Amino acid sequence: MKKFIEEFKAFALRGNMMDMAVGVIIGGAFSGIVTSLTDNFINPVLNLVTGGKVYSLQDWAGFASAFLSSLVNFLIMAFVLFCLLKAINKLMAFGKKPEVPAAPTTKVCPFCKTEIALEATRCPHCTSTLEEAKA
Incomplete structure (x- = not known):
């Protein structure tokens, strides 16, 4: 059982596996920014230009607030992921001896x-x- 756990640890903590996981997580968080940009800026501007709907100043403030919220969520996710990877890398290097x-x-x-x-x-x-x- 110990060998199985060691093999799984080596597989899961390989550099390219961690890079792929980071890419998927950041990609998901970034899709939130793109969705928010589309829903809160591009669609309202298109509606305004085509005459489909007229928005008040409060509506525009709500759109900007929703987009900023999405942007802050992305930055928090990226920061937490950065701290997590930094801790994992430090743990991985903990038992290794420096190269001569x-x-x-x-x-x-x-x-x-x-x-x-x-x-x-x-x-x-x-x-x-x-x-x-x-x-």
Whole structure:
């Protein structure tokens, strides 16, 4: 059972799976903004232009309020999702050890300042003889 849970955790918390989940959630929240924009601005403007309906100032204020509410809901959703992912990433990195930097494989020629192999005794660019480091 423990192995099953570990496999599921590895599957569910993979980077591309989390990215897809974030995309679906943000897409759903953004569709609310688009719907609100259509219902509260585009349709009333079209009704006004075509003479279908005349709106009062209070109606327009209600439209703007509904759109701003939708926008604030989107921003809150995005912020909560950001905080949640930040916490998940911190938990995922909690048990990992920092990577040890790899040993250098090149050095810089003291004469021409180009990178050369660490074992080189002569620079292939300027043909200078390099002194071997004494340990």
